[in-house]
Amino acid sequence: MPNSPSEHGRSEHGRATGEQPAGLAVVGAGPAGLTAAVTAADLGVTVTLLDAGDRPGGQYHRHPAPELGARTPGVPHLKRRAWTRWEQRLRHHRSAGRIRYLPAHHVWTVLPEAEEGGWVLHAVAGEEERAVTVRARSLLLATGAYERQLPFPGWTVPGVVGAGGAQAMLKSGLVLPGRRVLVAGSGPLLLAVAASLAAAGATVPAVVEAAAYTAYADRLGTLAVNPGKALEGARLGAGLARRAVRLLSRHAVTAVHGSDRVTGVTVQRLDSAWRPVPGTGRHIPCDALAVGHGLVPQLELATALGCAVRRTADGTVALALDARQRTSVPGIWSAGEAGGIGGVELALLEGQLAGHDVAHELHGTQLPPRTWRLVRRRARRRAFADTMAAAHRPGPGWVDWLTPETVVCRCEEVPVAEVREAVERLGADDSRTVKLLTRAGMGWCQGRMCAPAVAALAGREPPPESRPLSCPVLLGNLARLPGTDASGRGDPAG
Known part of the structure; x- marks a missing residue:
């Protein structure tokens, strides 16, 4: 069984045991994450690839539900042939033991491993939300984006x-x-x-x-x-x-x-x-x-780890990355939409580039000549992405569409009138204060849907995401983190 605890070296509570850490853990098996994992494996890196989906592909390469009996959606689909080749290479590396692929694994937090260096990823697996822990020397975040x-x-x-x-x-x-x-x-x-x-x-x-x-x-x-x-x-x-x-x-x-x-x-x-x-x-x-x-980069895991961010041309917040996809935190790379919305072709380039650089960092090998071609192509694609972002940036006048009764926060059913009252009468001048006064952003989505609107009504840019957990998680899983015992109290040995 590929997800059995014995194979992955975990205790019954999901804590890391004496297993050998992977060279690289990749979070997200969309175009960027999968190409990064495969490229790094091509260069001799052992990889653990975790993804919340049941099959690789992310949002772009979504698959029909198995019970529908359809191989592909009956809609126009770009880059399918290239994607099929990447999937084949993933299967090859899995068979050879170079990539451990963990579908239906939602990573909810990542912590630095103090004793040996590297990273400890905490995930929940399957419908039963079983606790899983993965260790790796380096980390690549390809967490994608959600709609604005x-x-x-x-x-x-x-x-x-x-x-x-x-x-x-x-x-x-x-x-x-x-x-x-x-x-x-x-x-x-x-x-x-x-x-x-x-x-x-x-x-x-x-x-x-x-x-x-x-x-x-x-x-x-x-x-x-x-x-x-x-x-x-x-x-x-x-x-x-x-x-x-x-x-x-x-x-x-x-x-x-x-x-x-x-x-x-x-x-x-x-x-x-x-x-x-x-x-x-x-x-x-x-x-x-x-x-x-448009789309908004999903950054919870990265910002919780202290990765620096930048403001993009359309007003959203994305990770600040260097020319080889490295974040500001040593040992962490990123690729795809987390670094700024740019589409599937840019994601494929960035995944390959990050895979090259991870292998170079871990093994001390020379970067292959192809790396620099990828850097130049990535720069051209990123420039086009910036052009798109600037062209479609929402204008400030969109708030004039709203009526006092228009719902801003769907989770908590907060209307425009309450947000404006918090700003104009109660003195709220940022999203956090509005949230405290109106509950806008305190619902199930934790502000992902309403944050741009609340920030605009408060007269501010949307703030960077700052969430300690990337998804809802059982209290029992929180209690098993290092530093707590099974009841959630402080662990004297931790």
Whole structure:
């Protein structure tokens, strides 16, 4: 059994025993994490690859549920052939014992190992949330991202889903969120989502983009050295045009109609600051709305370990990485969306680059010549990612979409009026104070959904994530951490 405690050298409580630590632990088996693991294994590093999913691929390469009996989703899918080759190499390394792959393992905290150096990863495995501990000399975080949502009147009506959520429904469940699905928000993901939905049989009346595509005209040099990205966008746009899908740039959904189900939306033109232009509203009938404003790097594990962060061109917070994917903390690397949203091609490059550098660091071997080609290609892709981020950065005027009754925090059902009262009457000037006064951000998602909106209403940039745990975990698992006994009290021997 690949997950048996005896094989992994764990005690019944999941504590590390005398097992030999892996050279590298990789958290996340999406495009960045898997390529990093395989590349490092190619260069002689022993790797433990942990992932919350049941199969490798992350959000981009989602697989249909096994009971559906489908091999691949019936939607357009880029880079599938290249991904298949990486999966084959993963299987080869697993057979040879160079990679230990642990699916359905959610890492909830990472601690430095004081005695021998390196890292101790604490995870929960499977539906029973069994405690698992993994040790490694070095750590690579490929934790991906989640959707950024900006609230608007009616966004809690059934039938409103995230743009990425609609794509996930289609890829893993082979289902559509509705028959007539409007796609709205901002960012390049919208075109891909609309193309996937249309190819699967949905009617997509329009793609409503809040930004202006003319913003790319200021970065023609970056576009010139990334011709593939421009062609990809043009191909998606042409495909939508053939299906009579309208593209409304500098517009936004400012209201959803319907109570038990979406029946339509109001779309308005925006000015350059994303404020709705009076008198420009139009009604578009639909039975579902897929909406999202880009992605936000998922950083809980990294920030808990003290890794430095930076503010990206779209206002989100990402890890600060050097040219070889190293964080500010020695022994920790990162690749993919955690270092800034950039798409699958950039993630593949960064995973390979990080794998090269980890092997160099652990074995003292010379970096192969290909490393420097990867560095140059990565720089070009990262420049394009920065261009996209700047072009689709939310304007400050989007808060004018909101009404006092609009729910900001869905978990705690906190409306705009309560947040504004905390800011204007009670003196709250940051997200933390608003949270203490209104409970916005104290729910199940721990502020992942509402943090950008609460920060905007407080007049601040969203703060870096600061959570000691990356997911909910049983108290029994917390009690087994070093320094506590089985009851959770201090351990005198710890």
